[in-house]
Amino acid sequence: MTTMYAALLRGINVGGARKLPMADLRTLMQGLGHHDVRTYLQSGQAVFSSTHGDEESLAAELAGAIAQRFGFDVDVLVRDHAYLKTVAEACPFPAADLQPKQLHVTYFSAPVEAERFADVDRPAHLPEEFRLGDRALYLYVPDGLGRSKLAETLSKPRFTKGLVATSRNWNTVVKLVEMTGP
Structure with a gap:
């Protein structure tokens, strides 16, 4: 079953540190197999659909991919639509x-x-x-x-x-x- 999620990244693109362009984040998330990836503002929100994983494993996967690709650690929370609502x-x-x-x-x-x-x-x-x-x-x-x-x-x-x-x-x-x- 496909579920819509939001990924909430902590402390990126603030004061010139830990820069993570949203276009690059979208590409990274698509490379992880997620669909319908969209970002909101520059401060670290992305929504996506996925058929695999749970909130914790999706957050850990994304945090690991960001660290590998961009070279810095980012705290990530993933929450589904029902929770956000x-x-x-x-x-x-x-x-x-x-x-x-x-x-x-x-x-x-x-x-x-x-x-x-x-x-x-x-x-x-x-x-x-x-x-x-x-x-x-x-x-x-x-x-x-x-x-x-x-x-x-x-x-x-x-x-x-x-x-x-x-x-x-x-x-x-x-x-x-x-x-x-x-």
Whole structure:
């Protein structure tokens, strides 16, 4: 059975480092036997269809191919359409009423327990907030990510230790659902 997926690459084409042209990424993914390969923006999103593998094996295969071809390691998460749609629909914040720059999702490689974030002083960061979902963290930042003290706090390695974590703004979350959909 053919399934549509999104590959989320962490930290490429940022600040001139770890350059990975999207045309080259598409060619690489097609060479791995994937179909319907399309990329979105330059910051590391690709959608594709595949008849083989699961999310973890597809991510490992793509990360290995990128390392071999481009000479640097990249964390990769692969998620299918059903998961992406569920994450978007489960948003605990009123996404339709917010500007897309105010809402972000961090996707994790595994489930994350609330205890991991127990020492975050949530009241001190208000009106900024975060909530956990299924292998995801929803972040509401009314003044945008660049000014967010909560985002700065949550980006500390202790919160993601042992995980692959990569964040996307709400526009990208919605676009990936559309691109992987029927």
